[in-house]
Amino acid sequence: MPPKKADEPPPPPPKQLKIFIHEMDGYLGKVLGEQAKKNVAEGEEPIICGSLSDPKNKPSWADEVVKRDDLLGLKKALLTSDVIIYDVSSAPKDATSALKVLLKYDYEDETEKVMIGVSSLLSWAGNSSALVDPSDEAAVAAAAAEQPAPLTSAQAAERRPHPNYKAQVTVENLIINKGNVKKDKLKTYVVWSGVLYGCGEGVLHSLFKCSWLGTHKALPVLGTGANKIPMIHVADLAGMALALAKERPSEFNTVLAVDRGETTLKEVATAISKALQGGEVKECSEEEYLAFTTAQAEPHEHSILLQLNLQMSFVRGEALGYGEESDKWIAGSGLVENIDRVVTEYRDWRSLQPMRVLFHGPPASYWYPTEGGRVDLARDFAEEYDVTYLDLKAVIEEYRAKPPFSEGGTDLGAKLEEVLAEDAEAEVPEELLVQVVQHKLQTPPCRNQGFVLAAFPKTRELAEALFNVDKVPAEGETPEEEAPAEVGEGEEPPPPLAPLPQTVFSLVAPQELLLARLAALPQEEAEANGETEEAFQAEWAAWEEANPLSEDGTPSTEAGLLALYLTNKPNPEGGRPFGCEQVVDIVSDNPLSFIQDKIRLSVGAPRNYDPEGPRRAREAQQKAEEEAKEAKVKAAREAEEAGLWEAREAKAKADAEKLARLQEEEREALLLRSQPMRKYLMENVLPSLTKGLQEVAKLRPDDPIDALADYLFKVDPQLN
Numbered sequence: 001m002p003p004k005k006a007d008e009p010p011p012p013p014p015k016q017l018k019i020f021i022h023e024m025d026g027y028l029g030k031v032l033g034e035q036a037k038k039n040v041a042e043g044e045e046p047i048i049c050g051s052l053s054d055p056k057n058k059p060s061w062a063d064e065v066v067k068r069d070d071l072l073g074l075k076k077a078l079l080t081s082d083v084i085i086y087d088v089s090s091a092p093k094d095a096t097s098a099l100k101v102l103l104k105y106d107y108e109d110e111t112e113k114v115m116i117g118v119s120s121l122l123s124w125a126g127n128s129s130a131l132v133d134p135s136d137e138a139a140v141a142a143a144a145a146e147q148p149a150p151l152t153s154a155q156a157a158e159r160r161p162h163p164n165y166k167a168q169v170t171v172e173n174l175i176i177n178k179g180n181v182k183k184d185k186l187k188t189y190v191v192w193s194g195v196l197y198g199c200g201e202g203v204l205h206s207l208f209k210c211s212w213l214g215t216h217k218a219l220p221v222l223g224t225g226a227n228k229i230p231m232i233h234v235a236d237l238a239g240m241a242l243a244l245a246k247e248r249p250s251e252f253n254t255v256l257a258v259d260r261g262e263t264t265l266k267e268v269a270t271a272i273s274k275a276l277q278g279g280e281v282k283e284c285s286e287e288e289y290l291a292f293t294t295a296q297a298e299p300h301e302h303s304i305l306l307q308l309n310l311q312m313s314f315v316r317g318e319a320l321g322y323g324e325e326s327d328k329w330i331a332g333s334g335l336v337e338n339i340d341r342v343v344t345e346y347r348d349w350r351s352l353q354p355m356r357v358l359f360h361g362p363p364a365s366y367w368y369p370t371e372g373g374r375v376d377l378a379r380d381f382a383e384e385y386d387v388t389y390l391d392l393k394a395v396i397e398e399y400r401a402k403p404p405f406s407e408g409g410t411d412l413g414a415k416l417e418e419v420l421a422e423d424a425e426a427e428v429p430e431e432l433l434v435q436v437v438q439h440k441l442q443t444p445p446c447r448n449q450g451f452v453l454a455a456f457p458k459t460r461e462l463a464e465a466l467f468n469v470d471k472v473p474a475e476g477e478t479p480e481e482e483a484p485a486e487v488g489e490g491e492e493p494p495p496p497l498a499p500l501p502q503t504v505f506s507l508v509a510p511q512e513l514l515l516a517r518l519a520a521l522p523q524e525e526a527e528a529n530g531e532t533e534e535a536f537q538a539e540w541a542a543w544e545e546a547n548p549l550s551e552d553g554t555p556s557t558e559a560g561l562l563a564l565y566l567t568n569k570p571n572p573e574g575g576r577p578f579g580c581e582q583v584v585d586i587v588s589d590n591p592l593s594f595i596q597d598k599i600r601l602s603v604g605a606p607r608n609y610d611p612e613g614p615r616r617a618r619e620a621q622q623k624a625e626e627e628a629k630e631a632k633v634k635a636a637r638e639a640e641e642a643g644l645w646e647a648r649e650a651k652a653k654a655d656a657e658k659l660a661r662l663q664e665e666e667r668e669a670l671l672l673r674s675q676p677m678r679k680y681l682m683e684n685v686l687p688s689l690t691k692g693l694q695e696v697a698k699l700r701p702d703d704p705i706d707a708l709a710d711y712l713f714k715v716d717p718q719l720n
Helices: 027-038 071-080 092-104 120-127 136-147 153-158 163-180 205-213 233-246 263-278 286-295 301-305 340-350 379-386 392-400 413-420 432-443 444-448 460-466 510-521 524-529 532-548 561-567 591-602 613-699 703-713
Strands: 016-023 044-050 083-087 113-119 186-193 195-197 218-223 232-233 254-257 280-284 355-359 367-370 373-376 450-454 505-510 582-589
Touching: 016 027, 016 071, 016 505, 027 044, 027 083, 027 233, 071 092, 083 092, 083 233, 092 113, 092 163, 092 186, 113 163, 113 233, 120 163, 120 301, 153 186, 153 254, 163 186, 195 233, 205 218, 205 263, 205 340, 205 444, 205 505, 218 263, 232 233, 233 254, 263 280, 263 340, 263 444, 280 286, 286 301, 355 561, 355 591, 367 591, 373 379, 379 450, 379 591, 392 413, 392 432, 413 432, 413 444, 432 444, 432 450, 432 460, 444 450, 450 561, 460 561, 505 591, 510 532, 561 582, 582 591, 613 703
Parallel strands: 016 044, 016 083, 083 113, 113 186, 186 254, 195 232, 218 280, 355 450, 355 505, 505 582
Antiparallel strands: 367 373
């Protein structure tokens, strides 16, 4: 590298462009910030600041955050920003306050500022055309003849708002006219956007969500759905707002931002339904649709927007670089034509990518013995991550009961019935089984949320027939391009190849460990489930043939079924957008908790609307089990203590009764023993004693006791 010349001036520092975005974590704010950071002009450095609706949701690209209740901080941020963008439809009061600050105070840097207010079609709701009954041909012809020209932003003065949104129009007029205050250093613009879509969705989110979850087989359509709704991709709206801030045209200060796709509500709903489920829609009344949006916790304005019937045209696109032929458009031709891109964005922004998982291993390695029975690893994963588990027996029964293709079903039902009519336990041919699984994997739940397979396919040939993979020809043969199968009129087309699982869990277990598992099973259970040692040995031999082992005894990564998963990575350019992203070894002799944790770490968090739900449910279940265990121990301890107390009480009572009985017996014995002594005293002692006392009483000696003793001694018959 040549040395830098001493007289070469250093490059100028990038020019900082400070952009204030109200509610950076909002639907529009997120896209505005990303676009501003991504589409940076040479020599510029955007500084993004703004407020948040939720302080916890700070975007990664945000440089500064202003608290909504910090008035001084908000004032400073507004006066030091070059571009200020507010969503008028969601926060008209905040937009008015910001405009007042920009009009009242002088700017420190004396540079020209731009304020852009983004509003919605609710300001034009009164210009909506009445729908004509399609069955009334005369009315349809008259409406077609009197069809007015599309509305443009030049007709802004003629807009008539919805009765509930007159305040929105007032704020728009304040921004357009700068509050009738002359402020040369401030330029103001208002952008009316069509119904927004893309990047996670806003107004249309309920339709996407219900299709993805499969809660509504037929998406609800407000009325007949024949009304035309002007729309625009949210990224195109963000691009136009930023282009407006950059170009700052003086010829106009209002823009009507809509794409070229003149689509009806029914066409929009049908496109969403086709992309995510079966393509069915259902017309419903205003009351039914309002109940639907209420159940989805969406604001009432969504139903108002979706019942408008407007024709609008974006005529100021050339000035902003968004002409009809411009390559700046993300979805200039509308939602219907760009539905695949929009669905991909929806999945990416909301982290709703399908989770495709396959458990691959020798027989008896798919379950783990526990004190309460056994844990099926694939079923356990499917329940925790809320994805479809393909139980082959259940899938066969499901498709066996389906009507024929001519009646909206599949001809696989008749083929399965032919095989299983005489013996329900008969083995289904592998070719037919592959077709059944392929059909199942094309159902909306498997396409949207994903699937879990276990112990199928068992061979590389079956995997090549089932999945979209690179087929390896036999040695000495050249690969042949497969021509698409010819389908006659009224015949059922073959199902497409299924996408490969993203993650394959390779279950590694020695034969001795698995045999010990089977030996521990009750004999009746083992025989009923076909888990005998003889059946195991046959399945083990077939598994070894399909999965040749390497020198260290593990499945080979160069040949066999596992090698197919390892070599077929995602290849969008080659026509395979989905491939096997990882193969994870699971050693089966580890503790169950260790295996489950490794599975979770390998695939990450669940990809659904409540990714923390399974974790909370698992923790709640563990807590409930621990509480139940503690309650059981406590109850046992209390029962033991109660038993000991009762035993002590019974013993004390028995001892008291025994003591009372002994005392009574002793009293009776003493009484009996006292009878002879009484008689003796009465006959021999008391007479002499009485006389002695009488004698002492008469004499009154100085020592009466000694006198009594002398008297008794004298009269003692034994001495006299």
